[in-house]
Structures are given as C-alpha cells and as structure tokens.
Amino acid sequence: MTNHDSHFYDDYTYYFHKEVIITGMSMATISTLSSLLILSIIYRSRTKLKTVYHRIMTTLSTSDLILSIPLVFSTLALPKTQSFPFELPSYGNDTTCQLQGIAIIIGYQLIGWFSILLNIFHLCILKFEMQEMKFRKWIEIPFYVLGVPIFCILPILTAWGNFQATPLPWCAGKFEDANEKSKKDVRFITFIGISFGLLFLCMGLILKSFYTKKRNIQKEIRRVSVSLIDQEEEMSQDQQELIQDAIREKKEILLHCQENSRKVTIQAVMYILAFTLVIMFGFIEWFLNRGYIHSSHSSRQAVAVLRMIFQPLQGFFNMMIFVHQKVLTAQINDADLTYAEALWIVVFYPGILDHDEGPKISNLELLLGNGSFSTLRFGRQVEQETSEIGDVDNDDDEQERRAVSFDVDEDVDQASTGNSYDGQLSQQLSAFTRLVADEDEGDVELGDALIETTTSSDIDMNLNTIQNEGVNTTEPLTPSTTSRLEHPIDDFENNDDLSLTEKMQFIPDELCDNDDVSTVCR
Numbered sequence: 001m002t003n004h005d006s007h008f009y010d011d012y013t014y015y016f017h018k019e020v021i022i023t024g025m026s027m028a029t030i031s032t033l034s035s036l037l038i039l040s041i042i043y044r045s046r047t048k049l050k051t052v053y054h055r056i057m058t059t060l061s062t063s064d065l066i067l068s069i070p071l072v073f074s075t076l077a078l079p080k081t082q083s084f085p086f087e088l089p090s091y092g093n094d095t096t097c098q099l100q101g102i103a104i105i106i107g108y109q110l111i112g113w114f115s116i117l118l119n120i121f122h123l124c125i126l127k128f129e130m131q132e133m134k135f136r137k138w139i140e141i142p143f144y145v146l147g148v149p150i151f152c153i154l155p156i157l158t159a160w161g162n163f164q165a166t167p168l169p170w171c172a173g174k175f176e177d178a179n180e181k182s183k184k185d186v187r188f189i190t191f192i193g194i195s196f197g198l199l200f201l202c203m204g205l206i207l208k209s210f211y212t213k214k215r216n217i218q219k220e221i222r223r224v225s226v227s228l229i230d231q232e233e234e235m236s237q238d239q240q241e242l243i244q245d246a247i248r249e250k251k252e253i254l255l256h257c258q259e260n261s262r263k264v265t266i267q268a269v270m271y272i273l274a275f276t277l278v279i280m281f282g283f284i285e286w287f288l289n290r291g292y293i294h295s296s297h298s299s300r301q302a303v304a305v306l307r308m309i310f311q312p313l314q315g316f317f318n319m320m321i322f323v324h325q326k327v328l329t330a331q332i333n334d335a336d337l338t339y340a341e342a343l344w345i346v347v348f349y350p351g352i353l354d355h356d357e358g359p360k361i362s363n364l365e366l367l368l369g370n371g372s373f374s375t376l377r378f379g380r381q382v383e384q385e386t387s388e389i390g391d392v393d394n395d396d397d398e399q400e401r402r403a404v405s406f407d408v409d410e411d412v413d414q415a416s417t418g419n420s421y422d423g424q425l426s427q428q429l430s431a432f433t434r435l436v437a438d439e440d441e442g443d444v445e446l447g448d449a450l451i452e453t454t455t456s457s458d459i460d461m462n463l464n465t466i467q468n469e470g471v472n473t474t475e476p477l478t479p480s481t482t483s484r485l486e487h488p489i490d491d492f493e494n495n496d497d498l499s500l501t502e503k504m505q506f507i508p509d510e511l512c513d514n515d516d517v518s519t520v521c522r
Contacts, residue, residue, distance in 0.1 A: 067107025
C-alpha cells in the first residue's frame with residue numbers, strides 16, 4: 001500500500017467502526033425490502049406494466065435492488081486474504097469484491113438515469129401535457145434503449161480487473177494518482193453542477209406549471225359563474241335551477257382537476273427531494289475529503305453517518321411515495337376507508353383496486369385550452385325552439401341550431417391528471433354536455449332543447465336498437481337526440497378501439513337511465 005493510499009484510509013477511519021457498517025447494512029436491507037414491495041404491488045395489480053408510471057417504477061425498483069443487495073453484504077464481500085481494519089469480518093475474494101463494486105456502480109447509474117425519466121414523466125404530465133403514446137414512443141423507449149446497455153455493459157467492460165478494495169465497507173473504486181484525480185475532479189464537479197441544475201430546473205417548471213393551471217382554473221370558475229348568472233334574469237325558475245346545477249357541476253370538475261394537479265405536483269416534488277436527499281451527503285463528503293470544503297474531523301464523521309443512513313434508502317423513499325399514492329387511489333374509490341384500511345388493501349390486496357394507474361399522462365388541453373376555457377367544445381349547441389318556422393332562406397340557420405356539437409378528441413379518455421377513472425370522466429363529460437362555450441363571446445347559453453333532454457324520463461329503448469337501427473321510442477325524440485344518432489357504428493360496446501367517452505357520443509343523455517345502457521353511461 002502506498003503512502004497516498006494510507007492517507008486515503010486516514011480520511012475514512014470512521015467507516016471502520018462496527019456501528020457505522022451495521023447502519024449501512026440495515027438501511028440497505030430496508031431499501032431492498034421496500035423495492036421488493038413495490039414490485040410485488042405492481043405485479044399483483046390489475047394494470048401491471050400497462051402504464052408508464054408502473055413501468056418506470058419497475059425499472060427504478062429493479063435498479064435499486066442491483067444497488068442495495070451488494071450493500072447488504074458490506075464487508076463480507078471483501079477479500080479475506082487481505083488485511084482490513086474493519087471491525088466486521090470479510091469472507092470474499094477478489095472476484096466477489098469486483099462484482100460487488102461493479103454492481104454498486106451499475107445500480108447508482110441506473111437509479112440516476114431512471115430518476116431523470118421519472119422527473120421527465122411528471123414534467124410531461126403537468127407542463128407539456130403530452131399524450132401517453134407519444135411519451136412512450138419518443139421518451140420512454142429511447143431511455144431504455146440507451147440507458148440499459150450503456151450503464152450495464154460499459155462498467156463491466158471497462159472496470160473488470162481494475163478494482164481494489166477501498167476504505168469504504170464495500171468495493172466500489174480504484175486508486176489513482178494525484179494528476180489523474182485532479183482532471184477527473186473538474187469533470188465530476190461539472191457533471192454534478194449540471195445534474196443538480198437540471199434537477200431543480202425540472203422541479204421549478206413543475207411547480208410553475210401547477211400554479212399557472214391553478215390560476216387558470218380559478219379564473220374559469222369565476223368566469224363561468226358570472227357568465228351564467230347574468231342570464232338568469234330572463235329565464236324561468238326551472239331554467240335558473242338548471243343553470244345553478246350546471247355551475248355547481250362545472251365547478252366540481254374544475255376543482256377536481258386542480259386537486260389532481262396538486263397531488264401529482266406534490267408527488268413529483270417528493271421524488272425529486274428524495275433523490276436529492278439520497279445523493280447529497282455523498283457529494284458533500286466527497287468535497288470535504290478532497291479539501292474543497294474545510295471542516296473539522298467531527299463534522300466529517302457526522303456527514304459520514306448521514307451518508308450511511310440516507311444513501312442506501314432510495315428504495316425506501318420510493319416505496320413511501322408509491323404506496324401513499326396508491327392509498328389515495330383506494331380512498332378515492334371508497335371515501336369511507338380510513339388511511340390504515342386503505343394501506344392494508346394496497347399492500348395485501350392491490351388487485352381489487354379498479355383502474356389504478358397512478359399519475360396519468362393526459363392532454364389537459366381538452367380542459368385548459370391554451371390557458372383559456374373559452375375554447376371548450378364539450379357540450380351541446382343549445383337549440384332555441386321557436387313557435388314559428390322562418391322562411392326557406394333561414395333553413396341553414398335552423399339546421400345549425402339543431403346540430404349537436406361533440407368535438408371530442410380521440411384521446412379524451414386521458415382528460416384528467418392523477419388518479420383518473422373512466423367513470424369519473426364520464427360524469428365530468430356529462431356535466432359539460434349542459435354547457436356551451438361560445439367561441440367568440442365566451443357566453444354559455446341554455447335552451448329549451450336542454451330542458452327537454454334533461455327532463456325526459458319515460459323513453460323505451462334498448463341497446464341493439466341504438467347500435468344498428470336508430471332509436472324507436474314511445475315519445476318523440478328531440479332534434480339533439482336524433483342528431484347524435486346520425487352516424488351509429490356497429491357493436492360499439494365491444495369495440496376495444498373506442499374509449500368509453502367515444503362510445504358515449506352514440507348514446508343520448510336521456511337513455512342513460514335505461515337499464516340496457518346504464519353500464520355504458522357509467
């Protein structure tokens with residue numbers, strides 16, 4: 001051992017103590033069990049790996065296992081033929097030492113890589129509102145294709161045979177001369193600066209996006225209230241009650257979107273802060289031991305203890321955030337569940353959770369409309385029935401009033417963030433069918449056709465008639481109803497290519513109370 005090596009050991013004497021080594025092993029064990037729990041919940045869930053969030057968490061948890069399992073063995077993997085001043089024994093050889101070191105390097109790199117992917121995922125939800133298929137094609141798959149081969153194969157090809165046992169209670173590096181270290185220090189500091197800069201830039205964009213959407217939603221709530229209330233003076237009592245119902249329903253939808261955005265934002269920030277907490281003390285210790293930061297020996301020992309506590313806990317923090325999100329999902333499904341009861345379901349019976357997809361990539365453009373809700377096209381163009389029919393020159397205007405506007409994007413089933421469900425979305429869209437956003441004036445009008453379609457209740461209808469033959473009812477249908485059935489498709493209930501919302505286009509609102517189609521409406 002050279003003098004330089006001896007000096008290197010002197011800087012790390014606190015790692016020789018049994019208490020510090022056992023602390024690191026214990027934290028790594030907790031992290032290992034936590035990552036296994038995440039994988040178990042995903043495997044037993046209904047969606048499994050069908051969602052982006054589950055796939056990212058699977059790769060992140062697997063990466064943590066690659067890191068944590070070697071850390072559990074600690075000094076046990078060190079060569080027993082060499083003398084080390086550790087207070088715990090060694091039973092390994094050069095091969096186990098090198099395998100341990102390479103596995104730790106691979107684990108750290110993969111965790112960092114997929115943590116970046118997780119942050120980008122949340123950023124796409126809240127900032128760029130990217131659709132899930134586009135995210136998978138242009139971001140998720142390239143991350144796997146580039147990251148896995150580079151970070152798994154390259155360390156083995158370049159590091160095998162070059163490792164030596166370090167003063168740390170695991171084999172994770174080799175000794176270098178001072179000149180080589182100086183050059184690498186510059187590159188390392190630059191890399192760390194850029195990495196942390198991007199990390200906090202990502203967090204800043206996520207927070208900014210959330211507060212921007214929050215302001216837009218609050219503005220829209222005020223706009224809807226003022227716009228609809230202004231029309232109440234010229235309406236009957238029944239119409240005013242319908243207006244108030246429409247206001248309440250739209251407020252609930254907007255507040256639901258705001259709450260979901262808040263939950264996803266908190267979750268994203270928690271993942272970023274957890275990753276920062278895990279790697280922070282290792283970097284601080286590196287700067288201390290390189291002499292870039294001057295401190296006392298006791299301060300270095302304190303940093304070393306904090307590093308041994310937090311650095312192996314990436315899997316534990318991931319599990320806490322992941323399970324907490326699942327618990328919130330269970331409570332949304334059943335508001336009567338306590339947190340402890342929901343936690344029991346998530347851990348032991350995750351398969352009973354319906355549509356448990358986690359934070360979902362969504363096109364909030366459908367709701368937020370470039371920062372303004374005036375472009376919303378969910379709803380009917382309300383037909384103003386008149387007692388007298390105009391002359392032939394006004395036929396076009398009459399037709400336009402009778403038209404039904406369902407300008408719904410093919411990805412409308414992704415129109416909410418966070419814990420979104422088809423049933424909740426259908427209810428939201430049902431509320432929007434009561435509202436019309438005039439593209440020029442931003443005014444929302446309610447007409448007699450809306451009252452007709454809202455109050456009709458005694459219509460005799462079956463699903464087969466809807467699918468193939470149109471509508472035969474004992475009562476006359478409104479023009480809005482017939483317009484919705486102008487372009488029926490065959491067997492739409494069993495068509496997997498259609499979302500629930502797309503199927504809703506072919507079913508009039510008044511039919512949703514019918515037993516034959518009620519399940520589709522829900």
